[in-house]
Amino acid sequence: MKIATWNVNSIKARLPNVLEWLDAAQPDVALLQEIKTVDETFPAMEIEERGYNCAIHGQKSYNGVAILSKHPLEDVMTGLPGNEDDDQARYIEAWVDAGGHDGVRVASIYLPNGNPTPGDKYDYKLGWMDHLADRAATLLATEEPVVLGGDYNVIPADEDCHDPAAWANDALFLPQTRAKFRTILNLGYTEAWRTLHTEKNVYSFWDYQGGAWPKDNGIRIDHFLLSPQAADRLVKCEIDPGPRSKPKASDHTPVWCELAS
DNA sequence: ATGGTAGAAGGTCTA
Numbered sequence: 576m577k578i579a580t581w582n583v584n585s586i587k588a589r590l591p592n593v594l595e596w597l598d599a600a601q602p603d604v605a606l607l608q609e610i611k612t613v614d615e616t617f618p619a620m621e622i623e624e625r626g627y628n629c630a631i632h633g634q635k636s637y638n639g640v641a642i643l644s645k646h647p648l649e650d651v652m653t654g655l656p657g658n659e660d661d662d663q664a665r666y667i668e669a670w671v672d673a674g675g676h677d678g679v680r681v682a683s684i685y686l687p688n689g690n691p692t693p694g695d696k697y698d699y700k701l702g703w704m705d706h707l708a709d710r711a712a713t714l715l716a717t718e719e720p721v722v723l724g725g726d727y728n729v730i731p732a733d734e735d736c737h738d739p740a741a742w743a744n745d746a747l748f749l750p751q752t753r754a755k756f757r758t759i760l761n762l763g764y765t766e767a768w769r770t771l772h773t774e775k776n777v778y779s780f781w782d783y784q785g786g787a788w789p790k791d792n793g794i795r796i797d798h799f800l801l802s803p804q805a806a807d808r809l810v811k812c813e814i815d816p817g818p819r820s821k822p823k824a825s826d827h828t829p830v831w832c833e834l835a836s
Numbered sequence: 837a838t839g840g841t842a843g844a845a846g847g848t849c850t851a
Contacts, residue, residue, distance in 0.1 A: 584851090585843055609851090611844065636844045637851095688851060696850095728851095782851090783841040826842075826851085 580724035582827035586610040606683035610639035634664035684725030689746030721802035734775035735795035765806040767799035808834040
């Protein structure tokens with residue numbers, strides 16, 4: 576099963592790019608972030624025509640996450656348990672019913688950016704990460720295969736950014752941010768790309784500003800976290816820079832992983 | 837220090 580994640584930075588602005596990518600990459604499951612629209616205006620028809628079921632947790636103007644799946648989606652859940660007061664649409668989870676031993680629980684995650692620091696936005700990010708860690712622990716206890724994919728807004732290590740010094744005081748790279756990310760990993764999750772790759776300076780996001788893309792001045796912030804039962808099935812994980820090079824590109828590019836049956 | 841870009845808006849806010 577091929578599972579992809581992509582922060583599209585507006586599904587409406589990005590629809591031609593997303594459809595072209597779905598046709599070419601043919602993921603079984605696509606986890607989208609920053610759809611930036613409500614459920615009613617999500618372009619579900621064009622996506623369903625490609626054979627995908629859609630589970631959407633939208634929001635006007637900001638945030639918004641979705642799961643696209645060629646297999647039926649069950650147990651759709653939006654928002655993190657214990658975080659019911661949160662009015663930002665950043666989490667959607669579902670069981671992908673692929674039949675046999677191919678089933679998997681997936682979540683599409685848009686973790687808060689957290690800048691500027693210090694301040695309310697950073698406090699919100701850290702609190703949100705605590706709620707995500709709680710959910711990740713609950714899911715581990717099910718002993719199901721679980722794939723938590725999305726825009727984590729976390730640069731895990733120096734080698735995951737072009738210029739560590741430039742990011743030293745940023746919410747995506749502060750020691751406290753990276754420590755909380757490791758706390759989730761230490762529950763028993765595997766970061767799919769890094770466990771299969773040793774390369775440095777491979778990125779999933781390049782800012783629109785300052786010619787970051789042509790200069791390859793990027794950061795790696797889009798990740799898959801796999802439970803042991805999913806990690807046992809992991810055979811491949813790749814970052815596809817192609818969509819970032821297209822006209823009207825998102826500032827993120829898709830990351831995908833392949834799980835064996 | 838500032839502003840550089842993009843998107844949803846049709847104000848600024850978010851990133």
